[in-house]
Amino acid sequence: MSRFAPRSLAGQMALLLGIALLVAQLANFALILSDRQRLSLAQTEGPAITRFASTAADVAQAAPEFRTSVLEDASHRGARFAVAADSGIADARRKSAIEARLVDSLTAAGITVREVRAAIDGPASAAFAPPRRQRPDTQSLYLSARQADGSWLNARLTTPKRDALLPWRLAAATLLLYLLVLGATTWLARRLARPLADLTRAAEAFGGRGEPVEVTPRGPDDLRAALSAFNAMNRRLVGLLDEKDHMLGAIGHDLRTPLASLRIHVESMEPEDERAAVIARIEEMTAMLEDILVLARTGRTREALRRVDVAALAEALVEDQRALGRPVEFVASPPAVAAVQPALVKRALGNLFDNAVKYGGSATVAVRVTGDTVAVSVTDHGPGIPAADRARVLQPFHRLEGSRNRDTGGSGLGLAIAQSVAESHGGRLTLGDAHPTGLVATLELAVG
Template identity: 40%
Template structure:
């Protein structure tokens, strides 16, 4: 069963989640341990109280030797506990005609049973036992006795005030064949007040020490892991950037960092080899294409010469797209602070100057750090697709949450829903029935998506539907993060 934790307090980091789990487990264990210790101490405390009361009853009624004289002596000696239990800050026995139980008071059944057993072991018969808890101030006999002690100078005024709030255990015992009750009183702090505070302090100290130690261990583990995460994120944005991590942390973490460094070095070497290979391919292909372009000038048939030139231009354009798509992941030009709305407007103006049906809609002033050359390339590819398949394009710029969104809309037939995701893959074209006259190698959307990824954004394609559910065109969203 999965433990449900409110999302407000659920940490997102590995260290936070592990620390929360360990802290919760420690809190549970400490709580159970503190409860068991408290119960054991409370039982010992109550046993000591029971023994003290039993001794007081037996000694007061039977004591003829030293103990009897001690208990019948001065109050200071009477306050000593002969059995090592709670202090007998006691009062003399009271003979009462009735039970000490008052209306509304609750009897302590556990203490009565314990006291019954203790007195029986000492051959002290008791037909009835009543045990209640009060404060000194609420017991008339104890209150009067306390004031008498103060009057004789045995207590100071502040001591009397404090004693009035002390806990008082009142025990009434009625022996068989007798009508009067023997009432014993023992003053002491409640077990809760005596034991719960040290337990709480002890539990909190142990808990803080253990959680602190676990936090230090987790920090030693998660710090190199966080550094590795940042390095991977940096490498994903800019492969080949300098600064491999130094192994740190536990042995397992060091091995992971060493393995990552080796993998990163191998990836960088492969990317370098790819760039060299692509440069060679581009040079080796463009050179003969340029020579062919010169040679076709000698063809006398203008129509045939135009077809040859168009074919060569298509090959060159496709080659440029392939090389651009291969290099987009490792751009050499740095990002520059650019006003995005001005960039979008300038690209739309280029098409307007050529007489193309491209309209600029609403835009919002947005300043971002980006690679303007690459972004212009992406916008041109998207607008070209809208012109090719929809006969026109509408371009707008808006802010949506923490993203700037360039929206390109057309009125074409759209894309089948099951093909939208694949359309951004290289060399994938739309259905030929959309426009049989269209050319291209299917690299425009793939290059635009790669440029969006390069900037940490995304390219989203969606069909625009009419109220009746018919496709009215395609909407392309080029999303760029604001920060």
């Protein structure tokens, strides 16, 4: 059942309140209908039953010679009384609820009868002809009581008709109330859910670049306070990221300067083989420093987003690689325009090309567009990466090759930088198997 339940806060609140309100309204409808029906019975048949019991008491107390006069005096204002050998009410027409009330009324009047019968409308009692004219809002109530001597005291009394539309009117009123209350609660649930949806969109849109996304506080006071706190936290977070960027810039400058100075000093170092080794180590440190700074600043770079053809950009990078004599091939691909930061995307693709050539001997590059995503796949046919290690190699400084030599193991930042670039563009980096052997690294970027 939970599969079919709404997943949003507003939907779940509306469903829960709707079910609870429906149960309450149905119970209320049943109670009101029962009470109104009892009231209607008391207002329609009640006075006629009381009148019959009163007349029956008068007849029982009157002398035999005066009973006819008593019946004639009682037969007025829509009532007819008579004594007959039979009630004239067939079993199929009897109304047990009215008969039960008639017995109670007669007993309260101190009259003991052997049997009672009651009917509404239908064929006339044997003691009376049907009324000649009857108002459409009235009905004929036939009551009979078998007296001690075996004769039947019969009566036809005109009473107001029961309200046949009462259940429908109550049902309509109940439905209207249900819809009004449900509509109000649904509106309230949506009013509470809208600020939360704004909060979700702001959190998802936050990329660490530029000004933080502000959420307009609205709704109840406690929800407004939560949104204001989120805005304040967002501003503090952006401030911390800006401070981190300044610190990284200072560190990069402070480290590059002594490394450049050291490079100058060792240029005259002897012997030559030792000088080359020291220079190589300085270049390695410089390259690692650059990788660390790029990884730390990914997502915070001030480079503007531009709509470029990613396929053309990848093809240009491949041509640069081929000009350097590296075995990188480009598979003809259709245009794939997306809003990207070109410098970061070039850095990520360059890292993937380097890994493919270094570990697989060559690289094949292809670009495709799937829905709202541009995917650049780089395929090699080297030893590949075991599936169990693929999540770990995306972490900074993790290398399958355990040495510290950049020519064999690298710095362990190439794939981490590529993944960070993909995530900053609303995409991801995935690693898969190539056939028959090798690795496919796919850089996915949102079209934007």
